[in-house]
């Protein structure tokens with residue numbers, strides 16, 4: 118079987134084109150979506166992601182502010198900045214880049230972000246609305262997974278989806294979103310006894326466990342859609358997903374690569390959330 122390679126880069130470009138057009142229309146009404154990104158410390162990967170978010174704002178016509186704070190910034194100082202951004206009219210979305218240094222309580226910071234500006238979709242109110250199926254800002258990576266499947270023209274409704282991983286950021290929300298799209302969802306995690314047997318029943322297999330190349334062809338049903346959310350930096354410096362791509366592509370019907378699969382969708386969905394938030398702030402949508 119020759120698997121379709123699902124390009125997150127290509128889907129991302131399509132979505133960004135649509136966002137750029139909408140932003141141009143809003144500008145005609147005097148509305149410019151604004152995103153504030155806050156980075157604490159000098160984590161090299163976080164610095165790259167923040168630069169990419171700043172570039173996305175520039176490319177798509179958003180107003181952007183990047184607040185680069187030193188690693189010894191206190192929790193109080195960070196909370197004061199979030200409070201200021203919550204009240205700043207030109208800002209529609211606030212994102213605090215994770216992970217934060219150990220002396221800062223991540224939960225406290227996320228809870229301090231205004232629910233309406235929480236473009237990461239991490240605030241407990243947005244998470245709760247996702248659980249009960251109400252409208253909310255959706256977490257970017259899980260929302261990106263759903264967009265990727267749908268825009269590739271693959272069916273979700275009525276399919277058996279198996280999600281490997283139960284993190285708050287990916288596994289849990291992606292399971293809820295697949296269920297919302299009428300998939301029947303099975304969740305697996307590190308204590309699941311018969312993971313291989315369950316995974317092999319999946320029409321759609323989403324993997325987010327943080328273990329490089331863990332899932333090979335022996336976990337995959339012939340023709341299944343395989344979505345790899347893993348991003349593991351190997352000693353060689355190369356990036357690897359949680360799925361052994363070379364092995365998995367021999368049996369799957371469609372598969373995302375790493376890099377170039379789910380990753381590029383994360384920032385694009387962030388821009389989409391910021392646009393949505395800006396429209397809502399002006400009584401549109």
Ligand SMILES: Nc1nc2c(c(=O)[nH]1)N[C@@H](CN(C=O)c1ccc(C(=O)N[C@@H](CCC(=O)O)C(=O)O)cc1)CN2
Nearest residue numbers: 166213214215216237257376377378379380381383384
């Ligand atoms: N506040 C947040 N912090 C973090 C999030 C998040 O969604 N919100 N997610 C990750 C990092 N992240 C965005 O912040 C992110 C990770 C990866 C990519 C991406 O495009 N990956 C590329 C490969 C990039 C590379 O070579 O390193 C790909 O997979 O093709 C975008 C965004 C943790 N923190």
